[in-house]
Amino acid sequence: MTKVPTVAPVRDTFLPFARPDVDDDEIREVTEAILSGWVTTGPKTKEFERQFAAAVGAKHAIALNSCTAALHLSLEAVGVRAGDEVITTPYTFAASAEVIRYFDARPVLVDVDAETFNIRPDLIEAAVTPKTKAILPVHIAGVAADLDPILDIARRHRLAVVEDAAHSFPTRYKGRTIGSVGDLTCFSFYATKTITTGEGGMITTNDDALAERCRIMSLHGISKDAWKRYTAEGSWYYEIIAPGFKYNMTDIAAALGLAQLRKAERMFRRRREIAARYSEAFSGMPELQLPFTPEYSTHAWHLYMLRLRLERLAIDRAAFVERLREHKIGVSVHFIPLHVHPYYREMYGYVPEDFPVAYGEYLREISLPIYSTMSDDDVDSVIAAVMDVAAANRR
Numbered sequence: 001m002t003k004v005p006t007v008a009p010v011r012d013t014f015l016p017f018a019r020p021d022v023d024d025d026e027i028r029e030v031t032e033a034i035l036s037g038w039v040t041t042g043p044k045t046k047e048f049e050r051q052f053a054a055a056v057g058a059k060h061a062i063a064l065n066s067c068t069a070a071l072h073l074s075l076e077a078v079g080v081r082a083g084d085e086v087i088t089t090p091y092t093f094a095a096s097a098e099v100i101r102y103f104d105a106r107p108v109l110v111d112v113d114a115e116t117f118n119i120r121p122d123l124i125e126a127a128v129t130p131k132t133k134a135i136l137p138v139h140i141a142g143v144a145a146d147l148d149p150i151l152d153i154a155r156r157h158r159l160a161v162v163e164d165a166a167h168s169f170p171t172r173y174k175g176r177t178i179g180s181v182g183d184l185t186c187f188s189f190y191a192t193k194t195i196t197t198g199e200g201g202m203i204t205t206n207d208d209a210l211a212e213r214c215r216i217m218s219l220h221g222i223s224k225d226a227w228k229r230y231t232a233e234g235s236w237y238y239e240i241i242a243p244g245f246k247y248n249m250t251d252i253a254a255a256l257g258l259a260q261l262r263k264a265e266r267m268f269r270r271r272r273e274i275a276a277r278y279s280e281a282f283s284g285m286p287e288l289q290l291p292f293t294p295e296y297s298t299h300a301w302h303l304y305m306l307r308l309r310l311e312r313l314a315i316d317r318a319a320f321v322e323r324l325r326e327h328k329i330g331v332s333v334h335f336i337p338l339h340v341h342p343y344y345r346e347m348y349g350y351v352p353e354d355f356p357v358a359y360g361e362y363l364r365e366i367s368l369p370i371y372s373t374m375s376d377d378d379v380d381s382v383i384a385a386v387m388d389v390a391a392a393n394r395r
Contacts, residue, residue, distance in 0.1 A: 009381075009384070010328055011327065011328040011329070011381050014329075015328060015369055015374075017331060017369050018191070018192040018330075018371055020191055020196045020373075021263065021267050022260075025263070026255070026256050028259075029255035029259045032255065033252050033254075034252065041063075043251070045251050045253075048063055048254040049063050051261050052204070055169075055177075055264070056169070056204055057180040058179050058205060058206055059208075060204065060205050060211035062215055063201075063202055064200065064247045064248065065249055065253075066188070066199055067166045067186050067187060067202075069218070069245070070186035070203045071136070072245070074186055074214065075099060075102075075134060075162060076103075076213075076217055077210045078210070081105065082105060083104070083131065084105040084106070084131055084132070084134075085131040086106070086134045087124055087128070087132060087135045088136040088164075089109065089136075089137065090109040090338045091338075091361070092138045092164065092335055093335055094338070095166075097109075108129075109350075110124055111355040114360075116294060117140040118138065118146070121146050121150050122149070125153050134162055135153070135154050135159055135160070137161070137163055138163075139178060141167055141301075141303035142301050143168075143292075143293055143294070143299050143300075144296070144298075146296060147182065151181075151182065162183065162184050165178050165188075166187065166188035166190075166201075167188075167302040169195060169264070170300060171297060172298045173296060174297075184204070184207075185204045186201060186202070186203055187203075189201060189202070189260075194264070194300055195267070198256060218248055219244060219246070221243055222244070270372035271300075271302075271372060272299075274374060274379055275291070277383065278290075278368060278379075281386075281387065282387070285387065287309050287312045287313055288307070288309065289306070291304060291306070302370075303334055305366075306365070308320055308366065309364070313390070313395060314393045317364055319393075320366065321333070321366060323393070324366075324386065324389060328381075329381065329385045331367060331369070333366060336362060337352075337355060337358040339358070340359065368386070
């Protein structure tokens, strides 16, 4: 049983919302890359791709400099062009929709499930038009979107499914690891993610042709293993077969990724322990709603998304967050829905109520620190602060 004091003491130091778990193993890997003389895309990047593909059970993995790049290349590979439509969710970070706009295509938003924050499959079919080219579900916080009905809709309408799995290593959907289910899956290795390369991303797919297209377009549209032209088996000769992009991952970043993969299971176990402690502590508090994990999915616990029952509190979400910061606890909010941001509001004429579930749940969500370097005392201080603020401001 979690025990917390009746009045939470203020910490001596500020607890950041997120912090990467790095140690001497990462230093050794990065040092090895630097001393090898190969600091851009090279052997460590290729090894990271091999190991990550094996970790998620995919045939191919393409390492890139961001998940945004991964999403962009994936949509390009499935043929999204100007005037097309891609169905996605308003409850996500900017990248999920901005990559659609890169093509001068339209992001068509579909509201989310109130429990999981993920796109509702039962609303997708009505959004399909002759212009629809793909569906882009987002696995929020580390919980998988319900992929089987999404894939069924996609197959019947001959659409591609590009998964935004920025939060979802190592989530499993009905026993299958995310990264091995849809047509293409895009992961993030940003500093706050479940494994990090500082900045970085990955595409996984089982489709040979899609993998080849993504590889070529990730490095200027140069044909076949462009990175090898500086190796003993390479050639100075190359051909540009398409106007590609500069999205490749460096060996320095991949070195971090290799070290992170070795400790990924340990880091996941620790996040799961922290989530369990939070949920045990908050389960008896009527002012708080715990995160939900459906039966079909495991949870990667990239985020611990707590919701406030504002009707039971005398303060709003902004004040609740400020009180936690006064306790020296770093918190965040995930996410401000796309349709309330000025660009999408002005471009498409959205009002907040157009996607009422996404907007309503956003108004009461806060994300608590959950990362593997948190000590038990850190977890205690978060629990105590949340309970103290809720108790002090209940109606």
